[in-house]
Each structure stands twice: as structure tokens, then as C-alpha cells.
Amino acid sequence: MTKQEVVQCILAGRSNGAAAEASRFAPANIALCKYWGKRDEMLNLPRTSSLSVSLESLGTHTRITPAGSDEILLNGDPVDSSTSFAGRIVEFLDLFRVNGQPAFHVETRNSVPTAAGLASSASGFAALVLALDGAFGWNLPPREASILARLGSGSACRSVFCGFAEWHAGTASNGLDSFAERLDADWPALRLGILTVSSEQKALGSRAAMRQTVETSPLYASWPETVAGDLPRLRAAIAQRDLEEMGSVAEANALAMHATMMGARPAILYWQPDSVTMMERVWAARADSTPVYFTMDAGPNLKLLFEEGSAASVLERFPEAKVVAPFAD
Numbered sequence: 001m002t003k004q005e006v007v008q009c010i011l012a013g014r015s016n017g018a019a020a021e022a023s024r025f026a027p028a029n030i031a032l033c034k035y036w037g038k039r040d041e042m043l044n045l046p047r048t049s050s051l052s053v054s055l056e057s058l059g060t061h062t063r064i065t066p067a068g069s070d071e072i073l074l075n076g077d078p079v080d081s082s083t084s085f086a087g088r089i090v091e092f093l094d095l096f097r098v099n100g101q102p103a104f105h106v107e108t109r110n111s112v113p114t115a116a117g118l119a120s121s122a123s124g125f126a127a128l129v130l131a132l133d134g135a136f137g138w139n140l141p142p143r144e145a146s147i148l149a150r151l152g153s154g155s156a157c158r159s160v161f162c163g164f165a166e167w168h169a170g171t172a173s174n175g176l177d178s179f180a181e182r183l184d185a186d187w188p189a190l191r192l193g194i195l196t197v198s199s200e201q202k203a204l205g206s207r208a209a210m211r212q213t214v215e216t217s218p219l220y221a222s223w224p225e226t227v228a229g230d231l232p233r234l235r236a237a238i239a240q241r242d243l244e245e246m247g248s249v250a251e252a253n254a255l256a257m258h259a260t261m262m263g264a265r266p267a268i269l270y271w272q273p274d275s276v277t278m279m280e281r282v283w284a285a286r287a288d289s290t291p292v293y294f295t296m297d298a299g300p301n302l303k304l305l306f307e308e309g310s311a312a313s314v315l316e317r318f319p320e321a322k323v324v325a326p327f328a329d
Contacts, residue, residue, distance in 0.1 A: 001043070001173065001174040001175070002042070003042065003043065003095055003151050004095055005174075006043065006147065006148075006151060006174065006175060006176070007095045007096065007148065007151070009174075009176070010140070010144045010147060010148055011138060014136075014138045014139075014140075015136055015137050015138060016136070017136070017137070018066070018102075019064075019066045019102060019104075019132075019135040019136055020066070020134075020135050020137075021063070021064070021065045021066070021135065022063070022064055022131045022132075022133075022134030022135035023061065023062065023063040023064075023131060023134070024061075024062060024127050024130035024131040024133075024134055025059060025060065025061045025062075025127060025130075026059050026060055026062075026122075026123045026124075026126035026127035026130060026156075026159045026160065027054035027055050027056060027057070027058060027059035027123055027159060027162055028054070028055040028058050028059045028060075028112050028120065028122060028123040028159065029052040029053065029054045029055065029122055029123070029155065029158045029159050029165065030052055030053055030054075030055060030192065030295060030297065030303050031050050031051065031052045031155070031158075031295070031297065032051050032052060032053060032234055032246065032249070032250040032253070032295060033049075033050050033051040033227055033230045033231050033234055033249075033250070033253050034050055034227075034253055034254065034257045034297075035048070035050035035154055035155055035167065036048075036210060036213065036223065036257045036260065036298075037210050037213065037214045037220065037223065038154070038210060038211075038214070039169075040173070040175065041207075041211070043150075043151065043174075043175040043178075044150050044151060044152075044153065044154040044175075045169070045170065045175050045178050046154060046167065046169045046178070047169065047214075047223075047224060048169055048223070048224050048227040048228070049166065049167055049168050049169040049227065049231060050155075050158070050166070050167045050169075050227070051164065051165070051166045051167070051183075051231060051234050051235070052155070052158045052164070052165050052166075052167075053163065053164050053165075053190070053192070053326050054158075054159070054161065054162045054163055054164075054165070054326055055112070055192065055194075055324050055326065056162070056324050056325060056326050056327075056328055057111070057324075058111045058112050058194075058324060059110075059111060059112065059123035059127070059159065060108055060109065060110050060111075060120065060123040060124045060126070060127040061108070061109045061111075061127065062106065062107070062108045062109075062124070062127035062128050062130075062131045063106075063107045063108075063131065064104045064105065064106050064107075064128070064131045064132065064135055065104065065105040065107075066102040066103075066104060066105075066135075067102060067103050067104055067105040068102075068103060069103045070090055070093065070103045070104055070105075070106070071103075071104075071105045071106070072085075072086050072089055072090075072106045072108070073105075073106070073107045073108065074108055074109075074110070075108075075109050075110060076107075076109070088121075088152070089106060089128070092125065092128065092151070092152045093106075095151065096132055096136075106128070108124060108127065108128070110123070110124065121152075121153040121155070121156065121206075122153055122154075122155035122156045122158065122159040123156070123159045124152075124153070124156070125149050125152030125153040125156035125159075126145075126149045126156040126157075126159035126160045127159075128149075128152065129145055129148045129149040129152070129156070129160070130145065130160070133145060142160060142161065142181065142182070143179050143181065145160050146158075146160045146161075146179040146180045146181070147175065147176065147178070147179050150175070150178065150179070150180075154167075155167075157178075157179055157180040158180040160180065161180060161181070161182040162182070162326075163182055163183065163185070163186060163326060163327065164182065164183035164185055164186075164187075164238055165180045165181065165182050165183065166180060166181060166183055166231075166235075167179070167180040168180070168181070183235070183238065185238050185239055186327045187238065187241050187326070187327055188308075188325075188327045188328075189241070189307045189308040189309065190241075190243075190305070190307060190308075190325070190326055190327060191304075191305075191306050191307060191308055191311055191314075191323055191324070191325055192303050192304060192305060192323070192324045192326060193292075193303065193304030193306065193314060193315075193318060193321030193322065193323050193324075194301065194302075194303055194304075194321060194322040194323075194324065195278050195294075195301060195302040195303070195304065195318060195320065195321055196301050196320075196322070197272050197274045197275050197278065197300040197301050197302070198272060198299075198300050198301070202270065202298070202299055204268060206298045209261060209264075209268050209298060212264050212268060213260050213261050213263075213264045213268065216264045216265040217260050217261070217263040217264040217265070218263055219259055219260045219262075219263035220260045220263070223256070223257070223260055226253065226256050227253075230249050230252075230253045233245065233249045234246060234249050234250065237249065243291055243293075243305070243306070243307055244291065246293075246305065247291070247292075247293025247305045247306075248293060250293060250295045250305060251293045251294055251295060251305075253295070254294070254295040254296045254297075255296075257298075258270070258271070258296065261298075270296075270298055270299050270300050271300055272300040274300070275296070275300045275301075275302065278294070278302050278318075279294065279302070281317065281318070282294045282302070282304065285313075285314070285317050290306075290310060290313045290314060290317065291306060291307070291310050292304055292305065292306040292310065292314050292317075293305040293306070304318065304321055308325075311323065
């Protein structure tokens with residue numbers, strides 16, 4: 001099944017009337033159990049399930065307006081149509097241009113750095129799907145919105161939701177059983193601290209890095225087994241609000257993912273010297289009785305995991321951290 005056929009299946013029987021202006025927000029999400037590797041690159045179907053927590057108000061605001069030709073603005077600046085960023089958005093919009101639907105003026109604003117390992121593409125495509133839903137009045141259920149967002153960027157299926165979300169890998173070749181859903185759990189005391197080592201765009205994007213890892217890393221064979229063990233432990237830790245368990249599993253899962261990349265040929269290393277320095281600072285803090293853990297996506301930046309009661313101690317050690325409260329509301 002092609003992406004176009006998936007869209008037609010999801011939107012069957014829904015309104016194909018004229019589009020209106022619409023604006024939506026989607027949060028960035030940080031995976032506690034990572035998504036790394038695809039079983040179908042075209043449909044963005046993962047080899048394993050994954051689990052994430054959203055970054056509350058950090059993410060993407062997207063406004064779409066019917067127009068005579070496509071125009072894309074990122075953080076207020078026009079994006080050259082020849083760039084890969086514009087190409088991915090236009091290619092995605094093409095999936096929804098049926099019955100003479102118009103081109104779009106797309107204005108997107110990211111509050112996290114674009115393509116720097118802080119999940120900007122996830123929030124970007126989730127916000128775009130939600131804006132299209134509003135513009136056409138489809139009234140998509142969350143599951144269907146998640147599937148459509150996944151067609152743009154795999155992790156975007158989780159950014160349809162706030163809070164904790166689990167992406168079910170699924171087994172169907174058409175991907176209609178590969179979607180995310182929000183966990184029925186909250187954690188008001190949970191805090192995330194973003195430590196930005198670099199906001200520069202990655203030299204090697206996640207898609208290419210995943211493919212290279214799957215195809216060449218001898219360490220990747222054990223990755224599905226790692227995820228299968230980590231997911232139930234994380235679900236239980238979240239239900240019990242057990243920071244030590246959640247933090248230790250999330251930290252180990254992130255390091256295992258990066259290890260599979262380092263084992264690729266040639267090796268993929270997103271870490272920078274400051275990334276390692278910050279890891280050592282986290283380990284030193286724990287050794288000194290400050291309960292703080294880290295996770296990392298495919299980039300050099302760390303995200304701290306701690307609770308409100310430890311915030312003063314954590315910020316004393318990491319004054320540069322940008323603190324997010326995922327369940328503030």
C-alpha cells in the first residue's frame with residue numbers, strides 16, 4: 001500500500017470540501033524507549049514499539065491557508081523550495097490534494113531547534129496534520145491522526161498527544177495498526193531539563209542514520225530484544241511514578257541505541273565532547289545523592305529526567321538546563 005492509498009483509506013467518507021484557514025500546535029516528544037530502525041521506509045513503519053513523553057509547550061505551531069501556490073515559512077522566514085525541508089512538506093501536502101484542492105501557505109514556528117535532535121520534525125508533521133484536519137473539517141479520531149502524522153515523520157505519530165504516548169509498531173503491511181496512543185497516566189512532579197550542546201542541523205539526518213545502522217551494525221540485532229524488555233518496565237515505572245526505575249531504564253535505552261549507531265560501518269557518532277562531559281556530570285550528581293537521569297535522541301543534546309522536589313539541586317548543578325513540566329496543567 002502506498003502513502004496515497006493509506007490517506008484515501010483514512011479519509012474515506014470524510015469531507016473533501018473547500019479548505020479554510022486553520023492553526024494548530026503539537027508538542028515535541030522525547031522518547032524514553034527509542035524508535036530506531038524501520039521495517040518499511042516508505043510508510044515509516046518501525047521495527048519496534050516505542051514510548052515517549054511530550055515537552056508541554058515546546059513544539060510547533062502551524063498555520064495553513066489556501067493559496068494559489070505553495071509557500072512555506074519557517075519561524076517567519078520564507079523557505080527556498082529547493083531545500084529538503086520544503087520538499088518534505090510539499091511532498092506531504094501532495095497526499096491531500098484531491099479534487100482540485102488548493103495549494104497552501106504554510107507558516108510554521110518551532111520552539112525547538114530544527115533538525116538538531118530535539119524532535120522538531122515530529123512536532124512539525126503532527127501540527128501539520130492537525131492543521132489540515134481543522135482546515136478540511138475531517139474531525140479525525142486520534143488514532144487516524146496519528147497514522148497520518150506517521151507518514152510524514154515516524155515519531156510524529158506520538159506528537160499528536162500530550163503526556164506519555166506509546167507507539168505500537170504493528171505488524172500489518174499497510175501500517176494501519178501502527179499508531180500511537182496516550183497512556184492513561186500523568187506525573188505532575190516530573191520535570192525534564194533540556195541541555196543543548198548544539199542547535200546546529202545534524203550533518204546526517206535520522207532517516208539515513210537509521211538505514212545505515214540497520215544495514216551495517218552488528219550490534220543492531222539485539223536492539224528489538226532490548227526494547228521488548230524496556231517497554232514493560234517503563235510502563236510499570238510510569239504507573240508507579242518510580243523515577244529511579246524509569247530514569248535508569250530510559251538512560252540505558254538511549255545509550256544502547258547510540259551504541260548500535262557507533263557499531264555501524266562507518267560509525268555514526270552524534271555525541272560531541274560536551275555531550276560526554278554532561279553525561280559524566282549527571283553520573284556525578286547521582287553519586288552525590290541527586291536523583292537525576294538523562295536520555296538522548298539522535299543528536300548531541302541531553303534531556304534530564306528528575307522530579308520537582310529535586311529541582312533546586314539539579315539546577316544548582318545544571319544552571320543551563322531549560323526546565324519543562326510535561327504535566328503542568
